[in-house]
Amino acid sequence: MADSQVTDTPVTQFKDSLAISFGGYSTQGEKSENQDAFALKISAGLDLELKGHIAVISDGVSSANCAAQASQMSVCHFISEYLATPETWSVNKSAAKVISSLNNWLYSRQLVADGKGIHQQWFSTFSALILKGERGHIFHIGDCQIVKINNDGYQILTKDHATVSGTLNRALGAGSHIEVDHTSTLLAPKDILMLSCDGVHHFVQPKQIQKTLKKYENLEQASEAICQLANAQGSQDNLTCLFIKVEQLPQQALSQLVFTRLQQVIPPALRLGSKLDHYEILDILQETSRSHVYLAKDLIDEKLVVIKIPSVNFIDDTDYLTSFIKEGWIGDKINHPAIMKIYPRLPTSKFLYHVCEYIEGQTLTAWMQDNPTPPLIKVRDILDQLIKALRVLQRQDIVHCDIKGDNFIIDSHGRLKLIDFGSSYVGAIMDSSTAEATEFNQGTLNFSAPELFYGQQNNHQSELYSLAVLIYQILTNRLPYKENSQIDTVPKQYNLWRYKPITTYRKDLPSYMDSVISKALAANPVNRYEHYSEFLAEFNLSDKADLSSVANIPLIEREPVKFWQGVSGVLLLVLISVLIFK
Numbered sequence: 068m069a070d071s072q073v074t075d076t077p078v079t080q081f082k083d084s085l086a087i088s089f090g091g092y093s094t095q096g097e098k099s100e101n102q103d104a105f106a107l108k109i110s111a112g113l114d115l116e117l118k119g120h121i122a123v124i125s126d127g128v129s130s131a132n133c134a135a136q137a138s139q140m141s142v143c144h145f146i147s148e149y150l151a152t153p154e155t156w157s158v159n160k161s162a163a164k165v166i167s168s169l170n171n172w173l174y175s176r177q178l179v180a181d182g183k184g185i186h187q188q189w190f191s192t193f194s195a196l197i198l199k200g201e202r203g204h205i206f207h208i209g210d211c212q213i214v215k216i217n218n219d220g221y222q223i224l225t226k227d228h229a230t231v232s233g234t235l236n237r238a239l240g241a242g243s244h245i246e247v248d249h250t251s252t253l254l255a256p257k258d259i260l261m262l263s264c265d266g267v268h269h270f271v272q273p274k275q276i277q278k279t280l281k282k283y284e285n286l287e288q289a290s291e292a293i294c295q296l297a298n299a300q301g302s303q304d305n306l307t308c309l310f311i312k313v314e315q316l317p318q319q320a321l322s323q324l325v326f327t328r329l330q331q332v333i334p335p336a337l338r339l340g341s342k343l344d345h346y347e348i349l350d351i352l353q354e355t356s357r358s359h360v361y362l363a364k365d366l367i368d369e370k371l372v373v374i375k376i377p378s379v380n381f382i383d384d385t386d387y388l389t390s391f392i393k394e395g396w397i398g399d400k401i402n403h404p405a406i407m408k409i410y411p412r413l414p415t416s417k418f419l420y421h422v423c424e425y426i427e428g429q430t431l432t433a434w435m436q437d438n439p440t441p442p443l444i445k446v447r448d449i450l451d452q453l454i455k456a457l458r459v460l461q462r463q464d465i466v467h468c469d470i471k472g473d474n475f476i477i478d479s480h481g482r483l484k485l486i487d488f489g490s491s492y493v494g495a496i497m498d499s500s501t502a503e504a505t506e507f508n509q510g511t512l513n514f515s516a517p518e519l520f521y522g523q524q525n526n527h528q529s530e531l532y533s534l535a536v537l538i539y540q541i542l543t544n545r546l547p548y549k550e551n552s553q554i555d556t557v558p559k560q561y562n563l564w565r566y567k568p569i570t571t572y573r574k575d576l577p578s579y580m581d582s583v584i585s586k587a588l589a590a591n592p593v594n595r596y597e598h599y600s601e602f603l604a605e606f607n608l609s610d611k612a613d614l615s616s617v618a619n620i621p622l623i624e625r626e627p628v629k630f631w632q633g634v635s636g637v638l639l640l641v642l643i644s645v646l647i648f649k
Contacts, residue, residue, distance in 0.1 A: 084115055085198060085317045089122075090286025091309035092294050096266060096302060102127035103264050103307040104138040108146045113324060117154050117495045118161070119199030121146050122311055124211050124262040128238055131188035137173055138191045141239055144169050145195060155400055155463040157494030158197050158204045159249060166193070166206060166239075166247055173240030189240045194225060196260060199498070201316050203260060207248040209238050212268045215252055216259040216280065221273040224252055227265075259286075260311045263293075266304025270297040286310040328392045331419040333379050337361060344416050346374055356380055357387075362425065372410070373423040388419070390489045393496070395421045397488040401463060405456035407476070407486040426484050431541075432472030439544050443576060446541055447607055449483065453534060454599045456485040457527075461599075464494030466525045469510045470533035472540065492525050512554065513546055517564060517590045520557045528592050531599060535587035538606075543572040547588050564590035579608065 087109075095101035108121040125141040127134025145165055152161035173189040192209025203224075205213055210227040226248065228237035239245060259280060271293055279296070283289035294306035334343055336359055341348045343363070350362040352373065361374045381387040398409025398421070408424040429437075431449075438445075453475070460467055467474075469490040476484050490510055510519075514536045516529035523529070539547045547566055551557050558564050566588060570581050583605045589595040596602045 084315070085120065085200065085313075086315035087120055087198065087311050088286060088314055089309070089311045090288070090290050091307075092287065092290040093307040094294055094305070096294075096298055096304055096306045098303070098305055100135055101305050102129060102134040102138055103266075103305040104135075104142045105262065105307050105309050106142040106146055107309065107311070108150070110150075113154070114150065116199075116317070116324075118150055119158065119197045119204075120311075121149060122196040122198070122260075122262055122309060124194050124264065124307060124309060125239075126192045126209065126211055126264045126266075126305070126307070128188075128190035128192070128235060128241075131190040131240075133176065133187045133189045134191065137189035137240055140173070140189070141169060141191050141193050144172075145193075149197075153400070153463055155397070155465055155493050155495050157464050157498040158199055159498065160464050160494055162195065162197065162204070162206050163247065163249075166208075166245065170239050170245040171243070174243055176240065190238045191240060192235070192264075193239045194262060196262060196311070198254065198260075198311070198313075201254050202498075203252045203254055204498075205248070205250050205252070207250075208245060209235055210265045212261075212263050212265070214261040214263075214268075214273075214276075216261060216277060217255065217257060221277060222252075224250065254313050254316060256313055256316060258313045260313075262309040262311075264305060264307040266302045266306050267294060267297045267308050270300045270302040280310070286312060324396060325389050325392055328419055329385070329388060332417055333382055334376050334418050334420060335379065337374075337376070342366075343374060343418060343420065344413055346372065346422070348374070358391075371425040373425050375421040375423055377419065391419075391421075393491070393493070394487070394489040397465065397491055397493065398423070401459060403456075403459045404482075405452065405484060406459055407484050423486075424484075426476045426478060426486075428476045428478035428482075430473050431475040431477050431483070431537075434477050435472055435541055435544060440573070441541060443542075443580075445481075446538065448481065449477075449541060450534075450538055450603060450606055452483040453537070454603055456483065457530060457534065457599060460485075460491075461527050466492040466527060466530055468492055468525045468530075469514075470530060470537060471511045471514045472537060512551055512557075513548075516592070517558070517561060518592050520554065523592075527599075528595060528597060531596060531602060532588060532592075534599075535584060535602070539569060539584055539588065542576070542584075543569060545572060547584070558590075561591040566590075580606075583608075 089107055091105055091107065093101060093103050093105055103124070103126050105124040110118055110120055123142040123145050125138035127138035131137065148165040148168065149161055152164060173191070176187045176189040179187050192211050193207070194209070194211040194213055195206045196213055197204040205224055207213065207225040208228065210229050211225070213224045215222045215224055229235050237246065261276065275296060276293060279289050279292050283292060290308040290310050293308045297306055336354070337343065337348045339348055339350070345366045346363040347366055348361045348363050352362055353360040355378070357378055359376045359378065363372050363374045364370070365372055377388060377391045395409050398407065399411060402408065407426065410422040410424070412420070412422055457467070467485070467488065467490070469487065474485065474487045476486055514533045516532035519525060519529055536547060539545070545567070547569070548564055566585055568581050569584050570576060583602070586594065587596055587602050
């Protein structure tokens with residue numbers, strides 16, 4: 068294979084985006100074939116902000132009979148498939164999924180034999196660097212290397228997966244399961260990231276690399292010089308080197324989307340008969356200090372829709388408007404019957420608003436007021452629907468962060484839809500350190516999992532807690548713990564949370580139900596269900612079912628009052644014994 072290189076080209080992006088320059092070089096060196104491969108994908112627009120710039124290097128294992136094909140497949144497949152993952156997925160979720168799929172495909176090639184009965188071996192090392200926001204995300208298998216070079220020195224960011232003698236003990240395609248090293252590093256302007264194969268970094272010293280970078284401003288020339296130096300210093304291997312220089316860091320996640328939408332005008336409060344673009348206002352559904360919600364008719368197709376407009380009170384509140392814009396973006400990305408749809412608007416519109424699916428029904432909170440003691444069979448159906456909606460978000464790497472009755476609509480047929488995504492964590496946004504901060508009070512205090520008050524971040528297990536609070540409320544019209552009016556009144560430790568048994572209010576429920584609900588509402592997440600499926604399965608069990616998993620929860624977590632009553636009783640007996648036999 069001929070020598071290959073990529074040009075040292077500064078990448079000009081949106082003024083607040085991540086900009087890099089780069090240069091790379093690869094040659095077969097002293098070998099008859101170049102079994103190395105590298106690639107760099109420069110992203111732009113939302114691809115840059117949600118997926119990032121992607122650099123990959125791969126070194127085919129020379130003892131394998133399809134080494135070159137494996138390395139080329141690895142870099143090309145990873146980039147194309149990574150970019151094809153849902154826009155809402157985090158870097159880690161996207162990369163892990165693609166690497167697993169890639170490894171399975173390469174491993175399956177071993178089942179294929181040529182005409183002589185020789186099985187194919189598609190083995191390769193693999194290292195990927197994804198530059199997104201202010202971070203570089205690293206995924207590493209084998210003995211290629213990624214290094215960060217700056218004024219602080221020369222920092223090796225990967226570890227060789229090889230024995231002392233140099234034999235690889237980890238490679239793509241070598242087994243049905245692959246363990247991937249994943250780490251990340253903060254970026255700064257003028258940082259230089261170097262990706263190299265072992266034929267380079269095993270033969271060139273860090274000081275020589277730093278000296279070469281000072282000599283050559285052109286990164287393509289620098290990468291070629293490094294490869295030539297490795298060859299001159301005894302490398303008998305293929306030679307590949309890629310340099311990436313951070314020229315500019317982004318100022319804000321979703322910057323282009325947010326910047327564009329922030330140029331739009333917040334419409335004033337509308338009246339019946341008012342027109343907004345091609346929508347006519349038919350009714351005022353809700354007016355609060357935060358937003359105005361209207362029933363409207365699309366004058367093009369006569370369809371009923373809901374128009375949601377941010378309040379002019381927030382015209383100068385960039386954080387609120389960013390959250391509003393994010394909500395529209397999420398609603399546009401998800402298409403599922405359990406989730407309210409937010410429709411695309413006219414691209415020429417000068418106004419900032421959402422066009423939402425019209426759902427004829429009432430909030431789940433209002434339904435609870437009309438149905439204070441619903442039968443268990445109905446609540447099981449509701450739980451099943453709620454979990455289906457949350458699983459849709461989970462598959463998209465989204466945590467809603469504000470699960471409560473007001474954020475679900477139930478229609479006359481009992482069908483539920485999840486609405487309002489303004490508080491949501493989106494993996495693709497939140498794994499960048501420049502993502503907008505989501506304030507804790509965006510959720511609802513008495514539905515928030517205890518661990519969130521102690522510094523942990525929202526995840527799907529904390530979402531399960533909020534779901535359990537909602538189910539408890541549906542069954543009893545009450546809350547499972549003492550109501551808190553402000554964060555200062557929240558218990559300071561897990562063991563201070565006092566659960567109120569659900570059977571206190573619903574004597575008609577099966578005896579096992581309190582154990583199931585209390586486990587879903589365990590203050591300490593260690594004692595809580597990890598998955599929605601576990602909660603749903605045990606919630607639907609018969610009265611005589613085995614609940615050994617629930618029994619494993621410490622008594623102090625399940626029944627704190629009974630625990631301390633028991634402790635007090637034992638202490639009293641001890642004291643009496645001491646007094647009697649003294």
